[in-house]
Amino acid sequence: MGIGSPDSSQESIVKLEGVNKWYGDFHALRDINLAVARGERIVVCGPSGSGKSTMIRCINRLEEHHEGHIIVDGMEVSDDIPTLEQIRRDVGMVFQGINLFQHLTVMDNLTLAPIYVNGTPKHEAEEYGRSLLERVGLADQAYKYPGQLSGGQQQRVAIVRALMSRPKVLLFDEPTSALDPEMVHEVLKVMVELAQEGVTMIVVTHEMGFARKVADLVVFMDEGRIVEAAPPEAFFSSPQSDRARQFLSQIISH
């Protein structure tokens, strides 16, 4: 185990090796091993409290892991601030709570990080922002404030914001869970398009239709462990573990 081991070659953009994490005495992540190849889409599912969000939040260190290694594009996630800032530049994130900057217009939300983090000239960042907004069908909303948009529109802006610094991997933390059912579709549509363009994505979601359509690998977690992982057809047609079978029957029969 370690940075130099053969399978941590440049093939994997994100690699978790023997990752463990505790909240006090509670063992939140137990021996997580996952290597995500460039250009692949991983869907992480599982019951609430199973550690899905905690796991992806460790990748850009919104949460701290206590054991093991997390390597992003060859850089180890640690307390070293310059490395961490570089990693966060390479990792875009979309949140369940959307978290657009409420005091900034859509356009300013998009250009904040490119201008201040990457040093992109303002007009260049705005041009790129406009082209991305157009692709998600929000070109006419650029100078509105987040509070003036619907939840679905806000989440699409948040996806564009995550794309602005041309990240090498996108993390989605339950991006549709807080949205009205009518708005889930428009967000998923954007995510499917991204997936089809070959963007590397790690998606925590309960949208099994999305997993079926775009995932290269479905990872099932329970009680802080990765219990099962398989390509979507195999995972949905013949889950191996009892826990996964039970989970699938719950979400399909509801």
Place this chain on the structure above:
Amino acid sequence: MSVSSARSSVRISADVRRPSPIVQGGLFSRVRDALFNNLHNTILSVVLLVLCVDAAWNALHWAVWGAVWHTDDPEMCKQAAGACWAIVGEKYRLILFGTFPYDEQWRPFIAVLLILGLAVISAFRSLWSRYLVYAWIALVPVVLVLMLGGVFGLKFTDTHLWGGLPLTLIMAVVTVVFGLPGAILLALGRLSKLPAIKALCVGITEITRGLPLLVVLFMAAIMLPMFLPQTLRIDKFVSAQIAMIIYFAAYAAEIVRGGLQAVPVGQYEAAEAAGLTYGQRMRRVILPQGLRIVIPALMNDIIRAFKNTTFVSILGLYDILGATSAATQDPKWVQFAPEAYLFVFMLYFVFCFSMSKYSESFARDLSQGRNY
């Protein structure tokens, strides 16, 4: 069309839109409904109305019709039935400018005009830009030269000669201009993960908040010089000013901290995930949102800082209230001191009320999602 199950039933809503049947009456009918709706309330209303009219009549009679507006002879005032506003005309130079040399009083007058002018300009939010900040910074040496003199052929006037309105305004402005950034630093420090910085900021905030302003002023002006070498004598005005800044910063820091903690945790996370540095996260994301939440509370503190300048008179500095009490020592006019004080109270009220109204309109704008 109605639908029923075993015990519940429901009917499909009619598809019509109608104007609201609730009619808002005019002023007359609202007054009648509220004050004269039955015998008991009518009697009470009439009695109170008579008392109010009588009190207003007496007040107007004293303050307006019976008042002496202009005279340089205090005997005229003594014979009059009403107020003696003439004292204001007689003593206004002393009230407004304190002991500043009489012939040089055009200098503090210009200083006051500059400060007030820039304050009024700053109030227009459409004019907000970095040039306004530069203008405030440039104002400091200009006001200092005007007040202190000693260059450009202006006579040197030491700070112990400063007084009246310019002293009050300068102290208030300097307190806020230095105290607000201080408060932000104290608040950020208090929320810091670094234990030494956190302890220092908690210490400064809590010790200062635990002391009355009078004690802080005494410590700055009287005790501090005792510990410092003779050569390091700090000017009384400067030490009072430093005390005011620290006192303001300590109180405002807790307000700012409240604002920072009211910013949803998701905003911190999104800023972190975007790769912004600590300074960028605070400057671009957290402070703009946290501060606007607490603008009304901060304005309250700013108004208090303005009024707290009156405390410096215990150190022998003549702020506008101190200058007024000095001005009314003249035995010929001493009995008309209340009129002079009323004049100064009006001045205070005008300043504080406009600040309060301003913060109200500002908060209203912000709540409508307008941004600056």
